[in-house]
Amino acid sequence: MFVRQGIRVLKTLTTRSRNFSAFSGEPKEWIVPYPTSKDNHNTYDLSIPIPPPLKRENESIENKRARLVYNSRKRGILETDLLLGTYAKIALKNMSLSQLEEYDSLLDENDWDIYYWSTGAKHVPKHIQMLSFWPELVEHCKNKSKVVLKMPTLD
Numbered sequence: 001m002f003v004r005q006g007i008r009v010l011k012t013l014t015t016r017s018r019n020f021s022a023f024s025g026e027p028k029e030w031i032v033p034y035p036t037s038k039d040n041h042n043t044y045d046l047s048i049p050i051p052p053p054l055k056r057e058n059e060s061i062e063n064k065r066a067r068l069v070y071n072s073r074k075r076g077i078l079e080t081d082l083l084l085g086t087y088a089k090i091a092l093k094n095m096s097l098s099q100l101e102e103y104d105s106l107l108d109e110n111d112w113d114i115y116y117w118s119t120g121a122k123h124v125p126k127h128i129q130m131l132s133f134w135p136e137l138v139e140h141c142k143n144k145s146k147v148v149l150k151m152p153t154l155d
Helices: 002-016 061-073 078-094 097-106 111-119 134-142
Strands: none
Touching (some): 061 078, 078 134, 111 134
16 A cells, blocks of 8 residues: 555656756756747747847937946846946947947847957957947957956946
């Protein structure tokens, strides 16, 4: 009788935890709510389009600067946050409206791509090289003065 109950308990545990590792609690296989057409489960549907960036019309230049400083600090990856946050605090106050719009377009790029491009780890695409502030940003990222970068405060 105990053996039967043990088997029943074991069966219940394995059924409930079949998608989770027994030790780490992390999923073994990812189950996505949007299955692809090939497969019904355990795959990502990568055909969901990325929405276009928001067009902010009639935004004052002061609000644009403040938003760009904030967006530079809150990217989601600490390395990119530090590089862009410290650069934005220094450089955005002197940029013209067209340069601010260019910087805004840079922030639409992937965080890791921005990090690798600005540190020279990856080849920089032409549309990024053409940005008027790009050489200045790359020099800032080299940190030749060996200053310890800290996240600047929001004013």
